[in-house]
């Protein structure tokens with residue numbers, strides 16, 4: 190078998206295309222494309238030349254320390270339970286990248302990017318959307334775009350990403366006070382929990398709440414649609430803006446908790462990630478009204494997030510939504526998560542959170558195991574673990590689950606890991 194046929198799937202048009210020159214014929218960017226319709230001309234017609242070229246390039250890029258074929262299989266991601274950010278982009282994403290338009294997005298000229306924004310607006314039932322580089326950028330740009338000048342407070346869950354993991358951006362970029370909500374049921378915040386932390390008073394001693402930021406899923410837990418609607422109705426009656434960190438809203442929707450449109454109707458803005466469970470290499474998007482997105486575009490520019498040839502990343506993001514979310518790949522990882530939770534329980538382990546989507550929280554402390562001990566046991570069989578939180582993404586397969594079972598045996602029953 191030639192080097193190149195090992196490198197790329199047989200059906201890939203890139204194999205047929207040869208390396209030298211890809212000519213994209215009448216690409217209809219507003220249509221989901223199931224296969225590559227590009228034709229190419231090659232000045233030498235040799236596929237082995239492509240292999241040689243890629244090998245040389247890989248040698249140049251990483252001193253030959255990593256295999257060249259990083260697109261047609263998940264690579265280490267198939268054994269990485271640390272996070273769904275570890276998913277790797279696919280061959281179809283590479284094909285989309287090579288077929289993308291390459292116009293300037295600061296001037297809003299790039300069809301691939303404009304079409305992605307229109308596609309996501311349609312999918313979520315919102316007026317428009319704006320591509321951003323990361324989930325953090327999505328949340329921060331959205332919150333900054335909504336808020337005017339202090340004094341103002343933002344109400345959010347005490348476990349939320351915007352509070353714990355966004356480098357204090359709400360304080361530094363918006364000058365806002367964050368007020369933390371504890372879910373009284375231990376899982377998701379209710380209207381009553383939110384009301385306790387929301388400041389409606391106009392008394393000058395207080396810091397009025399201008400925005401409520403929810404997260405769904407949060408630690409893999411679903412915020413039920415009915416509760417979302419209660420909070421949203423009350424917030425709107427009180428002129429409070431609703432933002433959703435929906436980095437993993439895809440997972441809630443895939444689990445059947447509600448539709449994208451129903452959830453998004455509860456919010457003035459939503460940030461959705463392409464590069465977590467969906468597997469795109471880069472990017473997130475914020476959705477909302479036209480005036481909101483116009484202002485968000487301005488804020489995005491002010492922090493250096495205006496992109497030039499954005500099609501290179503938006504093409505892959507489009508494929509991620511089509512193949513992974515619309516293609517129905519998330520449900521399988523939810524089933525695997527249930528299986529993993531059962532494996533742990535069968536061995537006497539306890540869970541720290543309910544398993545509703547793609548995360549399993551093993552209560553290591555209750556089992557008398559340290560995070561480090563668990564991580565080390567995983568390393569012995571080639572698994573990457575980050576402690577008790579296991580994130581099951583669509584590139585995790587049965588082989589990784591079997592290895593994990595061995596790790597569970599080792600830590601819970603004192604058996605030696607040998608799988």
Ligand SMILES: Cc1ncc(COP(=O)(O)O)c(C=O)c1O
Pocket residue numbers: 274322323324325326350404434436437462473
């Ligand atoms: C719920 C949630 N929101 C936002 C983010 C931020 O995304 P990014 O890492 O792309 O900035 C993350 C990252 O893991 C997340 O889990």
